[in-house]
């Protein structure tokens with residue numbers, strides 16, 4: 001090792017890496033430089049390089065003779081890179097300018113700062129904006145509050161229209177191509193949801209009648225008086241209705257969870 005190199009201290013290297021979250025600072029590289037050693041339960045692999053913006057020794061790229069050794073070793077003269085890009089930047093024939101490297105460093109640090117508050121940024125990028133909009137429509141229709149009510153609804157003599165209306169709205173989406181997702185995982189959930197909503201509407205519709213503000217449904221008291229032998233049948237009918245409603249809310253909850261993970265609420 002040549003002694004006239006103004007190398008970074010281990011603490012300076014560590015700070016350079018920490019300030020970009022151990023991600024390479026080369027534009028759009030995105031490579032992580034720290035992770036577990038697959039051969040060991042406790043060791044880690046550090047693949048990064050603290051590259052010099054102005055070279056550490058005379059003859060190196062962007063060497064600036066006017067700088068003091070302290071300036072050359074200081075954190076402001078370093079940029080964190082993956083091994084490939086670090087070697088590229090440090091090569092003697094490197095064409096990258098000081099200004100360009102400083103701009104990369106600034107961008108990489110501000111991207112790392114944004115990741116601190118937007119942990120799900122990468123997931124959002126995974127879905128098209130069209131899919132995110134459609135997801136929002138479904139999640140507004142089947143929001144947490146509604147799903148809670150749907151799960152708790154007893155489905156007796158009077159069922160509020162606020163329980164049934166969203167399910168009818170969902171029926172209107174079923175045959176409409178503009179409500180289809182491009183992403184396979186979302187579309188699979190939508191198909192699953194549609195099947196459950198169809199089942200529910202068929203089952204509920206067979207015993208219900210429209211009224212103002214509510215639907216007339218299974219009135220067990222009336223059935224007890226008029227047709228006691230059918231009570232057991234209708235108790236089971238109500239239980240199936242509750243089960244179908246429960247299944248709808250379970251599938252819809254998966255869409256809500258995905259939406260929460262995308263951060264696009």
Ligand SMILES: [Zn+2]
Nearest residue numbers: 024029082085
């Ligand atoms: Zn890189």
